[in-house]
Amino acid sequence: MTLRWLACELHTHTIHSDAAHTLEEMAGVARELELDWIALTDHNTVSGWAGKERVEREQGIRILPGLEWTTFYGHMLTLGANVLHKADWRLTGPDDIDEGISGIHQSGGLAGIAHPFRMGSPICTGCFWEFAIGKWRALDYIEVWNGTSPNTKAFNERAYRFWTELLNLGIRLPAVSGRDWHHSQVSKETTIAVTYLGIGGEGALAGQSQHAEHAELSPHVPAADWGEQQLLEAIRQGSASVTLGPLLTLQVRDSGSAESSTAEIGRIYQTGEVVGMQSNGSSRWSVTIEADFEVRKRQWMIAEQELRLRLVGSKGTVAEWGIPAASVTVEACPDLSGELWLRAELYGSMNGQTGLLAFTNCIYVEEQA
């Protein structure tokens, strides 16, 4: 199955809450940034949703309706059109979160934690996540990169480590970026992350028929792209890759063993999927990482250098390559026994800052009896 990767910005604000721009202005800039979708997530209001269809039509970009549920105890992003009719946004006690999340799920929406470790009160009231979080499994995603130049911020580093700890506990939580977009003035040194969401074969066809009535919305975008449900499903699944530039993708291919059924041999797993291991051995699993430097090329620059590409698992670094700042595909046949998950990470320097440049979501590994 070949995935189609859509460039998305999943955390934005307009003048309907505390931002400087209108939805129209932001959508115009988003189109210049070659984004396919933006999620509108104003603080505790959906008044900005009015006129969404007109802006989509005029600017040739898709808008996913959402909201940032902003309380004194934490900020939670919700995505999906029906979310607001079900959830009661006045619930703001530290123990009310479970009820809020189940309301969101009943309406078919998604709930994600925004910037869990950003400085809280008095700098930003409620920015630090303080809800009772015994039930991380109930959440749909975590925003591990918040704001512009996200790889330079300590609170994001902490969120990334926290995500890794959750994964190591067996909690399969997808991770995304969010610009927390409030205005469009950025300096030259600023880098902007995007989350690519992978929309798949069958889903794409379903979306085509389901959303055929929207096909006339924009002449710029093929009908197959018009699917809010597909987008939500990609986030829910973890069919996602976060980057400051090149698109990183990760696949595991089952090369088969003596006991393999023919259905298993050749099967390809994408991020968000679970590889079921019946027999170990290094030869059976072939892992492919692809770094695509052709995507949204006008929007970012990585100078010539040797970048570090890593395959990481729950036990640490599984494999590592030095690669040029150019499109490349690498392969490994690692022993996956004892691993709970795998992801790819790209390190290097960009705009004078050295660090993590891109990462994929996880392919999970499960030992079967």
Ligand SMILES: [Zn+2]
């Ligand atoms: Zn927030």
Ligand SMILES: [Zn+2]
């Ligand atoms: Zn926000």
